[in-house]
Amino acid sequence: MLGYIASRAFRALVTILLVLTFAFFILNATGDxxxxxxxxxxxxxAIAAFREEWGxxxxxxxxxLGYLWNLAHGELGRSMRDGRDAWAVVSERIPVTLAITxxxxxxxxxxxISAGIIAALWRDTxxxxxxxxxxxxxxxxxxxxxxxxxxxVFAVQLGWLPAAGADSWRxxxxxxxxxxxxxxxxxxxxTRSAMLEVLGQPFIRTGLAKGLVWxxxxxxxxxxxxxxxxxxxxxxxxxxxxxxxxxxESVFAWPGVGRLLVSAVGNRDLMVVQAILLLVTVTMVSAxxxxxxxxGFVDPRLRTARGGLxxxxx
Amino acid sequence: MSALLEVEGLVKHYLVRGGGGLxxxxxxxxxxxxxxFSIPAGRTLGLVGESGCGKSTTARxxxxxxxxxxxxxxFDGEPVGAVRDARxxxxxxxxQMVYQDPLSALxxxxxxxxxxxxxxxxxxxxxxxERRQKALSIMDAVGLSSRFFDRYPHELSGGQRQRVVLAxxxxxxxxxxxxxxxxxxxxxxxxxxVINLLLDLQDQFSLTYLFISHDLKxxxxxxxxxxxxxxxxxxxRGDPEALFHAPAHPYTRxxxxxxxxxxxxxxxxxxxxxxxxxxxxxxxxxxxxPRCPRAEARCRSEAPLLRPLDDGRFAACHxxxxxxxxxxxx
Amino acid sequence: MTSPLVELKDLTVDFPVGGNWVxxxxxxxxxIRRGEALGLVGESGSGKSVTWLAATKLLPAKARIAGEVLLDGRPIQGLTRDQMAGVRxxxxxxxxQDPTSSLNPVHRVGTQIAExxxxxxxxxxAAARAEARRLLDRVHIPSAARRIDDYPHELSGGTNQRVMxxxxxxxxxxxxxxxxxxxxxxVTIQAQILDxxxxxxxxxxxxxxxxxxxxxxxxxxxxRVAVMYAGRIVEEAPVxxxxxxxxxxxxxxxxxxxxDVGGPRRRLTAIHGQVPNPAxxxxxxSFAPRCPAAIAGCVTAIPSLDAVAADRRTxxxxxxxxxxxxxxx
Numbered sequence: 001m002l003g004y005i006a007s008r009a010f011r012a013l014v015t016i017l018l019v020l021t022f023a024f025f026i027l028n029a030t031g032d033x034x035x036x037x038x039x040x041x042x043x044x045x046a047i048a049a050f051r052e053e054w055g056x057x058x059x060x061x062x063x064x065l066g067y068l069w070n071l072a073h074g075e076l077g078r079s080m081r082d083g084r085d086a087w088a089v090v091s092e093r094i095p096v097t098l099a100i101t102x103x104x105x106x107x108x109x110x111x112x113i114s115a116g117i118i119a120a121l122w123r124d125t126x127x128x129x130x131x132x133x134x135x136x137x138x139x140x141x142x143x144x145x146x147x148x149x150x151x152x153v154f155a156v157q158l159g160w161l162p163a164a165g166a167d168s169w170r171x172x173x174x175x176x177x178x179x180x181x182x183x184x185x186x187x188x189x190x191t192r193s194a195m196l197e198v199l200g201q202p203f204i205r206t207g208l209a210k211g212l213v214w215x216x217x218x219x220x221x222x223x224x225x226x227x228x229x230x231x232x233x234x235x236x237x238x239x240x241x242x243x244x245x246x247x248x249e250s251v252f253a254w255p256g257v258g259r260l261l262v263s264a265v266g267n268r269d270l271m272v273v274q275a276i277l278l279l280v281t282v283t284m285v286s287a288x289x290x291x292x293x294x295x296g297f298v299d300p301r302l303r304t305a306r307g308g309l310x311x312x313x314x
Numbered sequence: 315m316s317a318l319l320e321v322e323g324l325v326k327h328y329l330v331r332g333g334g335g336l337x338x339x340x341x342x343x344x345x346x347x348x349x350x351f352s353i354p355a356g357r358t359l360g361l362v363g364e365s366g367c368g369k370s371t372t373a374r375x376x377x378x379x380x381x382x383x384x385x386x387x388x389f390d391g392e393p394v395g396a397v398r399d400a401r402x403x404x405x406x407x408x409x410q411m412v413y414q415d416p417l418s419a420l421x422x423x424x425x426x427x428x429x430x431x432x433x434x435x436x437x438x439x440x441x442x443x444e445r446r447q448k449a450l451s452i453m454d455a456v457g458l459s460s461r462f463f464d465r466y467p468h469e470l471s472g473g474q475r476q477r478v479v480l481a482x483x484x485x486x487x488x489x490x491x492x493x494x495x496x497x498x499x500x501x502x503x504x505x506x507x508v509i510n511l512l513l514d515l516q517d518q519f520s521l522t523y524l525f526i527s528h529d530l531k532x533x534x535x536x537x538x539x540x541x542x543x544x545x546x547x548x549x550x551r552g553d554p555e556a557l558f559h560a561p562a563h564p565y566t567r568x569x570x571x572x573x574x575x576x577x578x579x580x581x582x583x584x585x586x587x588x589x590x591x592x593x594x595x596x597x598x599x600x601x602x603x604p605r606c607p608r609a610e611a612r613c614r615s616e617a618p619l620l621r622p623l624d625d626g627r628f629a630a631c632h633x634x635x636x637x638x639x640x641x642x643x644x
Numbered sequence: 645m646t647s648p649l650v651e652l653k654d655l656t657v658d659f660p661v662g663g664n665w666v667x668x669x670x671x672x673x674x675x676i677r678r679g680e681a682l683g684l685v686g687e688s689g690s691g692k693s694v695t696w697l698a699a700t701k702l703l704p705a706k707a708r709i710a711g712e713v714l715l716d717g718r719p720i721q722g723l724t725r726d727q728m729a730g731v732r733x734x735x736x737x738x739x740x741q742d743p744t745s746s747l748n749p750v751h752r753v754g755t756q757i758a759e760x761x762x763x764x765x766x767x768x769x770a771a772a773r774a775e776a777r778r779l780l781d782r783v784h785i786p787s788a789a790r791r792i793d794d795y796p797h798e799l800s801g802g803t804n805q806r807v808m809x810x811x812x813x814x815x816x817x818x819x820x821x822x823x824x825x826x827x828x829x830x831v832t833i834q835a836q837i838l839d840x841x842x843x844x845x846x847x848x849x850x851x852x853x854x855x856x857x858x859x860x861x862x863x864x865x866x867x868r869v870a871v872m873y874a875g876r877i878v879e880e881a882p883v884x885x886x887x888x889x890x891x892x893x894x895x896x897x898x899x900x901x902x903x904d905v906g907g908p909r910r911r912l913t914a915i916h917g918q919v920p921n922p923a924x925x926x927x928x929x930s931f932a933p934r935c936p937a938a939i940a941g942c943v944t945a946i947p948s949l950d951a952v953a954a955d956r957r958t959x960x961x962x963x964x965x966x967x968x969x970x971x972x973x
Binding site: 202205208213225228298299 | 725731738740742745747750759
């Protein structure tokens with residue numbers, strides 16, 4: 001088990017490094033921050049001074065190594081726009097984003113998983129078809145369309161809720177619902193197919209043959225097995241708590257990490273973008289790591305199948 | 315008598331990760347560990363054993379679809395190379411394989427006729443008309459009427475599908491047919507049809523068979539010689555009547571004794587205890603000794619070689635059972 | 645006279661297939677006496693498994709089941725699915741073909757046995773675990789104390805089938821239905837499992853229904869055999885009578901088509917043709933198109949399963965009357 005966790009953790013670190021490296025070179029290859037921030041008709045000496053100040057004249061590999069060096073010392077650099085510490089710029093936005101993503105996550109998990117289970121247990125009935133119709137709709141409609149639609153109905157037409165901004169808790173409702181519905185749709189589909197797969201397994205019949213009532217078979221035998229694939233998607237959702245709201249934040253002008261990312265990319269504020277990417281990668285990768293570890297507990301086959309021999313096919 | 319197929323000292327080992335997670339030391343899995351046999355032209359060798367004994371791996375090594383680690387395969391006087399070159403492809407044409415599950419061996423999107431003609435097309439044999447003619451005559455030989463020519467595999471029964479697989483193998487006029495559990499997936503009443511068909515085809519086309527099966531009753535029906543495998547090695551080889559009626563190796567004895575048949579009903583069995591050990595940690599000495607009722611000290615230290623017995627059979631046992639019939643004909 | 649343990653009367657099963665009902669079981673009647681071992685033989689699609697899944701209400705809900713199932717002379721087909729749960733495991737236990745996938749991969753085998761013990765005998769957790777261990781010993785799993793905490797994937801197929809048998813024994817059932825219990829196993833392991841089933845029956849006095857496509861297996865450990873073809877029982881007889889003197893041409897054909905390890909080597913006599921599609925059964929006797937003894941009457945009427953001798957039933961026009969039993973082989 002320890003070896004299992006160690007190998008997963010090592011892979012997580014490699015993933016983070018790869019993402020950071022990739023982002024560094026892509027961002028530098030797609031535009032000159034000096035020109036983007038100071039505008040193209042800024043005086044040449046101002047641009048030269050800016051380059052000098054931010055070390056943009058050094059060869060790219062030197063900049064990269066310097067970046068890693070600072071990173072290793074816990075320094076994410078300063079925002080090129082206003083000179084503030086990049087991490088401070090990013091971290092003040094995190095609670096704002098979590099204020100909508102955590103309630104949305106609860107909606108996703110509660111509604112998505114239970115709808116999926118209900119659809120699977122009442123397969124091919126009107127309940128199943130209803131759930132799947134909602135799910136397909138939520139799945140296929142892009143979140144900005146859904147967000148705009150909700151805004152149109154509840155803010156513009158009915159005037160019940162504010163359309164944009166973050167001045168009160170009522171401003172959070174539409175972004176939360178938009179995020180929650182889309183995620184619940186995905187999770188419902190996933191849970192339903194995981195349940196159906198498990199319910200078709202021979203051990204379900206064994207549970208019934210033993211004398212368990214259907215309810216007990218579903219709870220005691222189907223759920224633990226169906227949880228295994230469902231965990232993957234739930235883990236992904238937890239991983240996207242910080243950065244999964246880019247589109248929705250933009251639609252509702254919600255001043256979270258996602259909106260910061262959009263504006264920082266537009267400005268080529270490299271240090272801020274990289275700080276966000278680091279944050280996103282680390283949360284994503286740690287969520288995956290946690291899922292992998294939980295997998296090991298939930299699915300005994302993963303724990304001991306390490307190095308197991310494939311005996312089939314003589 | 316010159317053999318069509320000669321196999322000597324065939325070896326296939328795999329390195330697998332041992333226990334102890336990521337850092338476990340790799341260990342050797344001896345899938346096939348020194349297998350030798352030969353099959354005269356027009357005859358059938360039955361290769362029997364339980365799952366994991368290496369019989370299917372042996373077949374793939376013979377055909378060269380799996381690279382061998384050691385050993386020699388000579389087919390029709392020519393060595394079969396360990397690499398897939400032009401000569402291997404030419405040899406391969408005359409060595410065909412028939413698998414257990416006919417449905418997965420067939421392409422669901424192609425009609426029966428197209429499937430049967432396909433190998434000839436790939437090898438560029440004859441004109442389109444000639445290929446069609448040949449396909450129809452082969453289909454006739456395997457008992458498929460021409461009305462099946464334009465059907466699809468899913469429209470056929472299991473037995474008919476296996477006939478299609480046979481027709482497709484036969485269109486290249488092979489000399490050797492390697493059959494891996496060819497009837498195991500078929501219904502009881504269909505199995506006999508296919509067994510009889512295989513025997514008739516052997517006569518008609520002078521075919522040589524390497525016939526692999528876990529079912530000793532079926533092997534007895536088709537084989538001129540039988541080889542019994544246990545953990546990657548042949549433990550007994552010989553004439554089927556002798557081997558089944560008076561098995562010399564204790565494992566063969568257990569295998570034969572374990573077969574339930576209507577003829578032997580109610581008779582007490584000498585059951586073998588336990589599961590076969592994994593091919594990873596084969597016991598020292600004779601691999602069978604932990605389950606063997608006759609094992610002595612020597613069996614635990616010294617691996618027996620396959621050596622001839624008085625009646626022309628071969629057995630790899632320090633203490634073979636000699637001339638005491640395990641089971642009389644009922 | 646006491647009533648038989650289980651009686652199936654005119655059981656029929658239909659499955660919905662593309663908007664139509666396809667009949668899988670055409671009125672099967674069968675009696676299981678207390679403590680006896682009955683073999684149920686047939687090829688794929690003959691209805692041998694469906695019969696028992698229908699009788700124990702384990703078929704999918706969309707299947708339409710009709711007929712009577714009596715347990716101790718009392719009808720049980722009116723029970724709800726949850727009431728049926730009280731019968732399954734406790735009175736009638738079942739084991740299946742693929743033991744490893746028949747066990748829950750995420751639970752320890754001991755837990756899976758203990759679950760049945762608690763359910764049927766009201767033990768607490770500790771007592772159930774002790775009983776699970778005793779059951780593992782009883783089905784001859786070596787070092788049961790260690791194996792009890794193993795997961796199914798850590799055990800061999802043969803050991804898992806022993807675990808399945810332990811689960812089945814947990815409720816101390818009166819009938820064990822074993823559906824192809826050894827088909828997925830190697831021949832030496834198959835022999836072990838058959839020996840174990842015979843031993844358990846001797847020790848507990850429970851009745852056994854052994855469902856198999858393999859006549860040899862059925863011959864091995866049963867007292868009486870019913871042969872099924874295309875959703876019907878075509879012959880039923882004591883095991884020796886069936887193998888020594890089969891009356892139905894299908895049974896005769898099966899035996900003639902069976903290779904053997906003993907006796908002289910002979911060319912097998914195959915049954916020609918194919919097993920019919922249940923959605924398109926031939927008229928009259930379903931076996932008539934493949935039957936060497938068929939006469940004109942065989943394609944116009946369906947023969948009923950009638951007594952041809954004491955304790956023997958055959959569904960064949962050519963097997964009656966009892967004086968013209970010798971059908972040329």
